Amino acid sequence: xxxxxxxxxxxxxxxxxxxxxxxxxxxxxxxxxxxxxxxxxxxxxxxxxxxxxxxxxxxxxxxxxxxxxxxxxxxxxxxxxxxxxxxxxxxxxxxxxxxxxxxxxxxxxxxxxxxxxxxxxxxxxxxxxxxxxxxxxxxxxxxxxxxxxxxxxxxxxxxxxxxxxxxxxxxxxxxxxxxxxxxxxxxxxxxxxxxxxxxxxxxxxxxxxxxxxxxxxxxxxxxxxxxxxxxxxxxxxxxxxxxxxxxxxxxxxxxxxxxxxxxxxxxxxxxxxxxxxxxxxxxxxxxxxxxxxxxxxxxxxxxxxxxxxxxxxxxxxxxxxxxxxxxxxxxxxxxxxxxxxxxxxxxxxxxxxxxxxxx
DNA sequence: TCTGGGGTCCTAGGACCC
DNA sequence: TCTGGGGTCCTAGGACCC
Numbered sequence: 001x002x003x004x005x006x007x008x009x010x011x012x013x014x015x016x017x018x019x020x021x022x023x024x025x026x027x028x029x030x031x032x033x034x035x036x037x038x039x040x041x042x043x044x045x046x047x048x049x050x051x052x053x054x055x056x057x058x059x060x061x062x063x064x065x066x067x068x069x070x071x072x073x074x075x076x077x078x079x080x081x082x083x084x085x086x087x088x089x090x091x092x093x094x095x096x097x098x099x100x101x102x103x104x105x106x107x108x109x110x111x112x113x114x115x116x117x118x119x120x121x122x123x124x125x126x127x128x129x130x131x132x133x134x135x136x137x138x139x140x141x142x143x144x145x146x147x148x149x150x151x152x153x154x155x156x157x158x159x160x161x162x163x164x165x166x167x168x169x170x171x172x173x174x175x176x177x178x179x180x181x182x183x184x185x186x187x188x189x190x191x192x193x194x195x196x197x198x199x200x201x202x203x204x205x206x207x208x209x210x211x212x213x214x215x216x217x218x219x220x221x222x223x224x225x226x227x228x229x230x231x232x233x234x235x236x237x238x239x240x241x242x243x244x245x246x247x248x249x250x251x252x253x254x255x256x257x258x259x260x261x262x263x264x265x266x267x268x269x270x271x272x273x274x275x276x277x278x279x280x281x282x283x284x285x286x287x288x289x290x291x292x293x294x295x296x297x298x299x300x301x302x303x304x305x306x307x308x309x310x311x312x313x314x315x316x317x318x319x320x321x322x323x324x325x326x327x328x329x330x331x332x333x334x335x336x337x338x339x340x341x342x343x344x345x346x347x348x349x350x351x352x353x354x355x356x357x358x359x
Numbered sequence: 360t361c362t363g364g365g366g367t368c369c370t371a372g373g374a375c376c377c
Numbered sequence: 378t379c380t381g382g383g384g385t386c387c388t389a390g391g392a393c394c395c
Contacts, residue, residue, distance in 0.1 A: 030363090031362090031363035031364075032363055032364065033361085033362095033363075034361090035361075035362055035363055036362055036363060038363065038364090052362085052363085053362085054361070054362040055361075055362080056360080056361040056362080057361085057362080059361095072363090074364095098394090098395085099366090099394075099395045100395070101395080102395075181393095181394080182393065182394080183393085184392065184393050184394080185393095186391085186392065186393085187392075187393085214392090215368095215369070215370085215391095215392070215393090216368095216369070216370090217368070217369070217392080217393075218392095218393095240365095240366075240367095241366085241367080242365090242366070242367090243365085243366095244364075244365050244366070245364090245365090246363090246364065246365080247363085247364080248362080248363070248364090250361085251360080251361095283388095291362085292362080293361095293362055303389090303390095305388070305389075307387095307388095337362095338363095340364090342365095
């Protein structure tokens with residue numbers, strides 16, 4: 001059996017650990033530039049505030065309803081995430097850290113799923129202050145579904161285990177395709193056009209059809225929904241393959257020189273990250289785009305991939321390449337709203353290890 | 360005025376080689 | 378009519394995730 005532990009409205013919960021006055025209050029957390037709402041408490045959700053909503057559109061509403069509004073503090077969230085993960089590892093070392101607020105682990109036959117889930121939930125809350133919900137099922141994808149139920153049905157008290165195929169079937173019949181883990185908006189729209197609206201319908205489709213019409217990944221998702229484990233369980237967190245720094249600019253930018261400054265800063269910061277991780281970048285991608293949200297203005301987006309002559313973490317080299325790429329994709333006369341630099345740093349091996357360079 | 364940032368995996372197609 | 382075929386590596390782009 002697979003167990004998925006998912007922290008409840010994680011960013012809000014982190015803030016509450018350090019400011020208990022926020023308990024029971026409606027709270028929202030804003031994205032980097034205070035651009036949009038990236039997390040909200042149950043109380044805020046109950047007011048009808050949607051996830052991802054642009055802050056400026058909701059500012060007055062939030063004020064009127066006395067919603068606490070906080071800028072995000074990723075250093076804090078990273079810290080608490082680490083504590084939650086470490087707590088879990090003391091009870092079960094076979095953990096797969098899936099994201100900042102989710103962790104998978106496997107359960108042996110002998111354990112009572114519900115009792116184990118309750119035990120973990122209580123320990124994490126007591127040791128870290130973070131509330132979690134727990135889903136338990138025969139596959140990771142089904143554990144996701146169970147976790148959703150655990151959050152939704154108050155009577156379950158945060159722990160939901162799928163212990164029979166009847167129970168699984170019943171849940172999949174009411175699960176819309178767009179809420180299946182691994183099926184996004186694009187695929188879900190496509191499926192609906194074909195008359196497939198629920199997870200139960202989806203999993204019963206022909207294998208060849210799923211593979212050809214969607215993807216091999218979607219096929220694996222179907223198997224998982226049928227109860228056949230088809231996703232890997234990575235106990236060892238794989239090394240990152242790429243590092244991204246990208247930002248929406250506060251104001252639209254027209255001039256190349258301004259963009260050059262910004263892109264150079266991103267590139268320089270990435271070399272710091274590389275050296276911290278003791279990695280070398282083999283290539284770099286720089287991208288640039290105008291706003292998605294201005295249908296009347298001309299849209300332009302472009303990206304360029306450049307490979308270094310040899311893997312590097314040397315700031316001047318990376319900055320020079322980033323600038324060179326930028327100059328090639330830059331077009332006069334557009335209002336640029338977002339840009340970024342991605343460096344790809346392949347998994348570690350002996351020859352690619354970073355060693356001190358005069359920098 | 361103002362709409363997030365950081366990731367993964369898969370595939371099709373081109374370049375190159377024998 | 379038909380112009381070699383197969384393997385491998387790389388990249389761009391699309392789909393998805395939190």
